[in-house]
Amino acid sequence: MPKYIRRSIAITNEHGSWVFLLSPLMIGLFAGGTFSPAAVYFIFAALCAFLIRQPITVAVKVYSGRRSPRDLPAARFWIAIYGGIGLIALLSLILRGFGFLFYLALPGVPVFAWHLYLVSKRSERRQMGVEIVASGVLALAAPASYWIGVGQPEITGWWLWGLTWLQSAASIVYAYLRLEQRQWEERPSLRARFRRGLRAILYTGFNLTSVTILAVLGILPPWIFTPYLVQWLETLWGTWNPAVGVKPATIGFRQMGVSIIFTVMFILTWEY
Numbered sequence: 001m002p003k004y005i006r007r008s009i010a011i012t013n014e015h016g017s018w019v020f021l022l023s024p025l026m027i028g029l030f031a032g033g034t035f036s037p038a039a040v041y042f043i044f045a046a047l048c049a050f051l052i053r054q055p056i057t058v059a060v061k062v063y064s065g066r067r068s069p070r071d072l073p074a075a076r077f078w079i080a081i082y083g084g085i086g087l088i089a090l091l092s093l094i095l096r097g098f099g100f101l102f103y104l105a106l107p108g109v110p111v112f113a114w115h116l117y118l119v120s121k122r123s124e125r126r127q128m129g130v131e132i133v134a135s136g137v138l139a140l141a142a143p144a145s146y147w148i149g150v151g152q153p154e155i156t157g158w159w160l161w162g163l164t165w166l167q168s169a170a171s172i173v174y175a176y177l178r179l180e181q182r183q184w185e186e187r188p189s190l191r192a193r194f195r196r197g198l199r200a201i202l203y204t205g206f207n208l209t210s211v212t213i214l215a216v217l218g219i220l221p222p223w224i225f226t227p228y229l230v231q232w233l234e235t236l237w238g239t240w241n242p243a244v245g246v247k248p249a250t251i252g253f254r255q256m257g258v259s260i261i262f263t264v265m266f267i268l269t270w271e272y
Helices: 015-032 037-051 054-061 069-095 099-105 110-119 128-138 140-148 153-182 190-196 198-216 225-240 248-270
Strands: none
Touching: 015 037, 015 128, 015 140, 015 153, 015 190, 015 225, 015 248, 037 054, 054 069, 054 110, 069 099, 069 153, 099 140, 128 153, 140 153, 140 190, 153 190, 153 198, 153 225, 190 198, 190 225, 198 225, 225 248
8 A cells, every 4th residue: 555655646745726726615615605515525526626636747747757657556546536536526516406517627627738738848837827827727616616505606606716816816926926036145125126026016906906996886895805905915015025045835834824814804704
């Protein structure tokens, strides 16, 4: 069994990517207002679809000569485990009348295929655009879990998808800024700091402005802008205080903390 039980193959080492699935998932579940057996099946299906990415990626690396063939049995083992559990969960959802959720998984196929192509070419790192698109696919967990709660597709689910994707995209852009900052040899001038952080500020500023306008118009809950305000303030703080020499893990943990705060505040303000 040690030949197959390999943590590095079973679970992704990109720890920050978890929040891009779990945040929309939790937001959709709480917005739906009902926790049923179907929600449990969906959680298992979503987790398996997310986790299977790692062993498939390892297998592609083996076939492209980037990893040892000795990793292939473990990769196949976990592909079978996640694939089997995910298929059972999907069939359970279909039997309960939620087969339409399968269509939400379709956009993930070309995105994942593109990721695997980049892996085979040793070009998967530092692909901000691909990561932003992939976070949009993961954000589909929000409408899916919401529709399970309410029992049918509703337009609100698409609002939740757009709102969570906006947050994820801005978070990715900000993370790239922080990782760039840690390579700086010294703190540049304030003007230079804000010039380099302009893209991240524009992303979070657009999110805050758009959500605020929609809240004022009564389309969204009145206080839903507050989690986006937190993200915008964090971006301003991070631009003002560059992460020169800071370890990537420290940056990641702070990002995770901000995302957790965002998720909790979103859930609370969505109801009021």
